Amino acid sequence: MVSKGSGSLSPLSSSTTLSSPCSPDLNKSTEFIQGSPFNNPRTQASTIIEYISSKPGTSSAVYIYDVAEQVGFGTLTKEWARVTKDGPAVVDLQTRAGAGLGLVGRLSQGTSLDTVKGTILTAYTTPSGLALMAPSFTYLPVASPTTRLIVQVPTVTAVGETLALSPTLSPLASVWPILPQNVAVILSSTPQQAVDFASLSYKVTTSHIVHLFDHHSASREIGHSISPTTLIGDGLTFQEALHEAGYKLFEYHGDPEASTVVVLMNGPFALTLKAAVKNTTGLGIIIVNVLRPWDELAIQSAIPPSVTTVHVLDDVPNAVTLGSLYVDVFGALWNTAPKRAVHPHRITPTQTLDFVGVDGAFLRFVQEISHIPISEPLTAGIKKVLLFSVPRSPLASFANFLEELFIEKKGILSRLLTDHDVFSKPSGITANRLLISRNNITDPLPIPVALPFGPHSSEFLGILDQSLLKTHSLLNHAKKGSIVLVVTSWTPAELVSNISQEVAAIVLERGLYLYTIDVKGIARDIVTPQGPIQDAVQNLLLELVFLRFYLGASASEATVLQLAHTSFDDLIEGIPLSKFSGHAWSNLQFVNIPPLDKTTPSESPALKEFEANAIAVEIAEGKTVVNGAHLTTWHDAAKHILFPSVFTPPREEDSLSDPALRPEITDTTFLVTCTVNKRLTPLEYDRNVFHLEFDTSGTGLKYAIGEALGVHGWNDEQEVLDFCASYGVDPDRLITIPVIGDETKMHTRTVLQALQQQIDLFGRPPKSFYTDLAEYATADVDRYALRFIGAPEGIATFKKLSEKDTVTFADVLNKYRSARPGIERLCELIGDIKPRHYSIASAQSVVGDRVDLLVVTVDWITPDGSPKYGQCTRYLAGLKVGQKVTVSIKPSVMKLPPDLKQPLIMAGLGTGAAPFRAFLQHLAWLVQKGEEIGPVYYYFGSRYQGAEYLYGEEIEAFLLEGVIAKAGLAFSRDGPKKVYIQHKMLEDSEVLTKMLHDDNGVFYLCGPTWPVPDVYEALVNALVKYKGSDPVAAGEYLESLKEEERYVLEVY
Known part of the structure; x- marks a missing residue:
């Protein structure tokens, strides 16, 4: 039962046209990854990007952050890695502050295998994830042909209370100014361009690459035949690769003599405006394909000399944040001839949702700011089809079935985009948007712009499950005079009695043509027994009905059958196609809605709106992954979105926390009481290492072995008061400032509270702060100095100020x-204090309602002799007994193995002893209960035994009790020759090798990063010496232990 021309299944189609033909058949993953996905309109651009990134020889390893998989990117890479053995290693990572440090460490240190093969790392993340990773990029090594980082970023973000998916780049507003010079940022919008830019990312050898592509729509569309990128070879500079791929840094489109130009980053709105300016006089558009490195000369040459006004659109988190693109454009044009007025326009996430949700909203916005009318009917000649269904129903794949029909038709371009709403209905709702047109359209609009989820948008509306009429206001999407088809077992009279007055009013007011058909009943009468054949027949019948409406006035039963014959065989399961066509024709019924009695109030419940908030990926054997979770119900997808940093449901005790402590942050916070603050090192010693204990009684705070405590520290009160005095602001004055990350919410506090408790006044300013502050300087010398530091030319001065x-x-x-911005504006310019995380030094199984920390004060002297202090360690060192502290819990990689009989090797340096104290407390408790544990080797290193043998008495007690089998203590400054923990490990190398290699042992290292290479080398040499490995094989073995969570590093 297949359509003509579909043939046998290829690796790029999962089934015949009577099923869902859109996804790669991952039962044939090996064929797919070794073959070519190009020139197949059934393959999405995002699939090809994953194919390019995970192809053998492209990447050494692919790091998939949870936020990327939650938006449907990375699932296929993981599936291919499962069934193929010659591809790169695939690593799952959670998104958190400092998320990029692991990548930096891998590139900087590498493994012995990396030394041979090189280290080309690929990471998948989202704009929100990239915002957390970007600060780590400062530490990236210089890019080279063998050592580079490529970050593929699907630009889709959940925003607002409904977590609606949006193409906004607002999470990155603070990232652009801090990116180092060796990181290039490229943006793509069309499916072909996304694939081209993904390809050239791996050809460039002189830069690390961040590639942002439109995953809100373009890269997920089906219907584009994408060609492979034509690049000559590897080893290209960035400009060479871009030129060979046929692209420019900046694209100009529109009137060659335009007086007004709009500048915006490449994406769906750039495509929309590009199409609109084709026949618009006086208006042009500059599309930014390459944001970093910023090329002032290139944008100057791209703008026509006739231009007098430039409007710059920036995605920003709130209306008071100045966009980085505006700063770049202004800096490039402010001193050029002719003089041009440059105007910033801040696009908030709320506006972005309006632009993709309301027909024509974005172009009306451009008209308002440019004062130039845009009257082009951009969607003329496009048939807009909108289909709503429920998951796992027989008709859930109808949109793909329909798309397959048009893919086979020459001269027709059909594009399909699928979205899901997992919140508004228990089983979820699927929306399919299909645009059908002639294939001579040169600049097709993004589907969400051409067919938004707004009122009056669709020309054909299909409701494929009758239950949706009672829960959702779907007919609101239908245009005036358009066709609505409801698949239902109801008769027309029953449908009238089941719909609300609201729905009936829409039908009457808009003159909608409402039809019904019972394809399930027809299929049951024609084909027996029930099962896949009946499901396929339902789709076939519905397609025949759609063709009748698609042909319009020329439609007749004969013409529909004639068209169907070009796609389907004459006999289907032994039944003539004409019989199916006849049943579809005769059973279609028109619904006549009687006039409404407006005197009778409606008692129907309010209907919900569809909100796209989830993305699904089809993998092997019919399984579907929604937002990164393998689901049995769509409720699970909702949980996954709501709790992106943790993959488990909320614990019962979460309700005991106090969200009012820090309402502007998403972490669950607890108010704990300091009961002990004890210095462990001598007073005359130059390092203050201290032990803290907090009482958690009544707070509901629970933590697991090895987790970290996030401390929401305060700035020093006296320093804040001194600053207020010098700045001339009353510390008791009230200010109202936006909550970070949501411009719609505000909170009010005193200046002292804001600067002490929230604003990072004593943090280190990024480069963008100098540029922003320059706008408020009244003295020329200050203004020019600040601008210079914030400009590319001032990089050396900035580094001196920041690092020295x-x-x-x-x-x-x-x-x-x-330079004195108002205190409200200053708070926005500086930003919030981030919580500092410290490994918990206690086991709750032993200490109960208590949590312990081991902290060392961070202090230093600047070149001018001024003392400086770490913000949070200073706060903690000054805590008094009885003082309240706001804290949160952060998961950690430091956790005990499931089998406590496994040998444990713990290596801690200085305060890195903290998590191992928790480990040993818990193990001692188990021993006291009579439980058996495996051998424990504990290595500890510090400078002097007399000053820094941290928790030494407890270590000696654990040795006497047999909890620790052996302790290797290294005090580097006590003897004439420096001794470190790696030297102690070398003394035990034979037994350590046996524990790790033969006895399934686990190795932990906690502390600073500097000993990692030496400890790694010690273990490699031990494996070489006692297991007969070569260095490469030994390195590979240790890398494999990381995947098994048996080689665990927590370094800082």
């Missing part, structure tokens, strides 16, 4: 005293 002088926001403001 370690200036703070307060230092900069005290130095440039004419």
Whole structure:
């Protein structure tokens, strides 16, 4: 039962046209990854990007962050890795602050295998994830042909209370200014361009690459035949690769003599405006394909000399944040001839949702800012089809069935986009948008712009499950005079009695043509028994009905049958196609809605709106992955979106926490009480290492072995008061400032509260702060100095201030005293204090309602002799007994193995002893209960035994009790020759090798990063010496232990 021309299944189609033909058949993953996915309109661009990134020889390893898989990117890579053995290693990672440090460490240190084969790392993340990764990029090594990082970023973000999916780049507003010079940022919009840019990312050898592509729509569309990228070879510079692929840094489109130009980053709105300016006089558009490195000369040459006004659109988190693109454009044009007015326009996430949800909203916005009318009917000649169904129903794949029909037709371009709403209905809702047109359209609009989920948008509306009429206001999407088809077992009279007055009113007011058909009943009468054949027949019948409406006035039963004959065989399961066509024709019924009695109030419940908030990926054997979770119900997908940083449901005790402690942050916070603050090192010693204990009684705070405590520290009160005095602001004055990340919410506090408890006044300012502050400087010398530091030319000065002088926001403001933004604006410019995380040094199974920390004060002297202090360690060191502290819990990689009989090797340096104290407390408790544990080797290193033998008495007790089998203590400054933990490990190398290699042991290292290579080398040499491995094989073996969570590093 197949359509003509469909033939046998290829690796790029999962089934025949009577099923769902859109996804790769992952039962044939090996064929797929070794073959070619190009020139097949059934393959999405995102699939090809994953194919390029995970192809053998392209990447050394692919790191898939949870946020990427939650938006449907990375699932296929993981599936291919499962069934193929010659591809790159695939690593799952959770998104958290400092998420990029692991990649930096891998590129900087590498493994012995990396030394041979090189280290080309690929990471998948989203704009929100990239915002957390980007600060780590400062530490990236210089890119080379064998050592590079490529980050593929599907640009889709959940925003607002409904978690609606949006193409906004607002999470990255603070990222652009801090990216180092060796990181290139490229943006793509069309499916072909996304694949081209993904390909050239791996050809460039002089830069690390961040590639942002439109995953809100373009890369997920079906119907594009994507060609492979034509690049000559590897080893290209960035400009060479871009030129060979046929692209420019900046594209100009529109009137060659335009007086007004709109500048925006490449994406769905750039495509929309590009199509609109074709026949618009006086208006042009600059599309930014390459944001970093920023090329001022290139954008200057791209803008026609006739232009007098430039409007710059920036995605920002709130209306008071100045966009980085505006700063770049202004800097490039402010001193050029002719003079041009440059205007910033801040696009918030709320506006972005309007642009993709309301027909024509974006172009109306452009008209308002440019004062140039855009009257082009952009969607003329496009048939807009909108289909709503429920998952796992027989008609759930109808949209793919229909798309397959048009893919086979020459001269027709059909594009399909599928979205899901997992919140508004228990089983979820699927929306399929299909645009059908002639294939001579040169600049097709993004589907969400051409057919938004808004009122009056569709020309054909299909409701494929009758239950949706009672829960959702779906007919609101239908245009005036358009066709609505409801698949239902109801008769027309029963349908009238089952719909609300609201729905009936829409039908009457808009003159909709409402039809019904019972394809399930027809299929049951024609084909027996029930099962896949009946399901396929339902789809066939519905397609025949659609063809009748698609042909319009020329439709007749004969013409529909004639068209169907071009796609289907004459006999289907032994039944003539004409019989199916006849049944479809005769059973279609028109529904006549009687006039409404407006005097009778409606008692129907309010109907919901569809909100796209989930993305599904089809993998092997008919399984579907929604938002990164393998689901049995669509409720699970909702849980996955709601709790992106943790893959488990909320614990009961979460309800005991106090969200009012820090309502502007998403972490669950607890208010604990300091009961012990004890210095462990001598007073005359130059390092203050101290032990803290907090009482958690009544807070509901629970933590697992090895987890970290996030401390929401405060700035020093006296320093804040001193700053207020120098800045001339009353510390008791009330200010209202936006909640970070949501411009719609505000909170009010005193200036002292804001600067002490929330604003990172004594943090280190990024480069963008100097540029932003320059706008408020009244003295020319201050303004020019700040602009210079914030400009590319001032990079050396910025580095000196940041890395050598370690200036703070307060230092900069005290130095440039004419720059005085209002205190409300200053709070926005600086941003929030981030919680600092410390490994918990206690086991709750032993200490109960208590949590312990081991902390060392961070302090240093600047070149001018001024003392400086770490913000949070200073706060903790000054805690008094009885003082309240706001904390949160953060998961960690440091956890005990499931089998406590496995040998444990623990290596801690300085305060890195903290998690192992928790480990040993718990193990001792198990021993006291009579449980058996495996051998424990504990290595500890510090400078002096007399000063820094942290928890030494407890270690000696654990040795006497047999909890620790052996302790290797290294005090580097006590003897004439420095001794470190790796030296102690070498003494035990034979037994350590046996524990790790033969006895399924687990190795842990916690502390600073500097000993990692030496410890790694010690273990490799031990494996070589006692197991007969070569260095490469030994390195590979240790890398495999990382995947098994048996080689665990927590370094900082």
